Amino acid sequence: MTKTISSARADFPILKTMVNDHPLVYLDNAATTQKPQSVIDALVDYYTHYNSNIHRGNHSLAALATQAHETTRGRVARFINAEHKHEIIFTRNTTESINLVAHSFGDTFVKEGDEVVVTQLEHHSNFVPWQLLCQRKGAHFRVVPFTPDGDLDLEVLDKLLGKRTRLLALNHVSNSLGTVNPLEIIIPLAHSRGIPVLVDAAQSVHHIEHDVRKLDADFYVFSGHKMYGPTGIGVLYGQEKWLEAMMPFLSGGEMIDQVTVDRTTFNQLPFKFEAGTPDIAGAIGLAAAIDYLEQFDAEELAVYEDDLLRYGIGQLGQVPGLILYGNPIRRSSILPFNLEGIQHYDVGVLLDAYGIAVRTGQHCTQPIMDRLGITGTVRASLALYNTREDIDALVQGLKRVLKMLKR
Amino acid sequence: MSTILEIENELIEAFGLLDSWEEKYDYLIELGQELPAMDPAQKTDSNLVKGCQSSVWLAVECQDGRLCFQADSDSLVVKGMVAVLNKVFNHQPAGEVLESDLRFFESLGLWRHLSSQRGNGLTAMVSHLKQAAARCLGQAEALPATNPQEE
Known part of the structure; x- marks a missing residue:
């Protein structure tokens, strides 16, 4: 019921x-949204009963924490209908998710003279990382304007998506005006020209459609705290083919396979992008928030x-x-x-x-x-x-x- | 003229007669509207103390060791705070301005509220006044520059 x-x-x-x-x-x-009691309880329960570092511990609490953390990944994958659990990367927030893509995707795929397209409706978090990427690479930063009504100018968008465009980054819902961008038109248009799309879903994932396969988003990013979950946990969904091709963003613990004096090889997805101890409690709280939301x-x-x-x-x-x-x-x-x-x-x-x-x-x-x-x-x-x-x-x-x- | 301490006490008394936040803000805004108008020619970019959400213009001069200033804001709430600063510090000896602290704002029942909002530029405003007071006393290097985080 x-x-x-x-x-x-x-x-x-x-x-x-x-x-x-x-x-x-x-x-x-x-x-930020407020938190239901069930999310607060999940955090208290974790710290009261099974707080432990995950993945490499071989004691019982570590096993419980690891299991809860990885179950959460599956929970998030089901929530947004990702094909694979390993396409869910935990970050701190939407901003970090976007920066991860701007660095890792940008380093791999954006070269001098290429173009990255964003819109004038973006939060600075989905604007500045791309502007900086373009400066680093000598690429061109293109901005799609909006009409007096606050809708994206789709004619200009059509013109800006060109042969050298390597990525389109835009939000689903504008945090400032509330505009819902017609992704059902925009993403197919970009894909017809071979351009991948990053969707900033911070203001949309808990309000409107959030099926990443139906939207056909290449990257889809959001924060836990704006959808009734805790602060400190964010999500990057990326299609496997992109995540596999990208170099790691942060490096250190967890994300490595072998480290020698000569070279380092990387862990498999999703761990390749999750250096250091993650926000275990945050992930567990996020799962509780999804459980809460899906009761409706x-x-x-x-x-x-x-x-x-x-x-x-x-x-x-x-x-x-x-x-x-x-x-x-x-x-x-x-x-x-x-x-x-x-x-x-x-x-x-x-x-x-x-x-x-x-x-x-x-x-x-x-x-x-x-x-x-x-x-x-x-x-x-x-x-x-x-x-x-x-x-x-x-x-x-x-x-x-x-x-x-x-x- | 009254000393800084005397004026502070008058203000604390006046605000103390008001029970609710609403009345306190109402009075603050009233004080702002009584603030002597600033000479428009003084509203220059260099006199602009920028907060995130509201602008304050502050023109300070040192006259015979006293701090004299004109100020204005596009926000009525901030203009009220400017008026309070004007009442307390204007035409006071620079040394006394430099030594005073803003704890009296706490007694107005508004300080905790307004000082935590970096948008209003209150902290930046006070910092500018203190720097001007230091310059007035020939201690230009005595104080650190305004911390932009506080603006």
């Missing part, structure tokens, strides 16, 4: 917190979140002088706005006085802010435990903020 969405809120103990004498209204989910009916959840977003857009429209940014064909979970003539920082600080947590500023997307000609936005971002009451509290809070600031 699937779990009802209305029961979710009670699973997150932090949501009962009072902030500045008001009940917490948590709308900063794109930065995926379609029901998508409808619920979509309905809540629409409700949010409608209600924010009632706030005098509110400017909502972007009107993309499809949007997910993100509400970016400003109040006319008011600094986004002031809105964030004063909402906090009412216990409402949002984020303000550039959201690590300066190219987007440049394009919109603004210094930043207020961003409310939704998760499965948010309700219409949270949106109402936000709207109420904004009206009070307006009263304080419009003298």
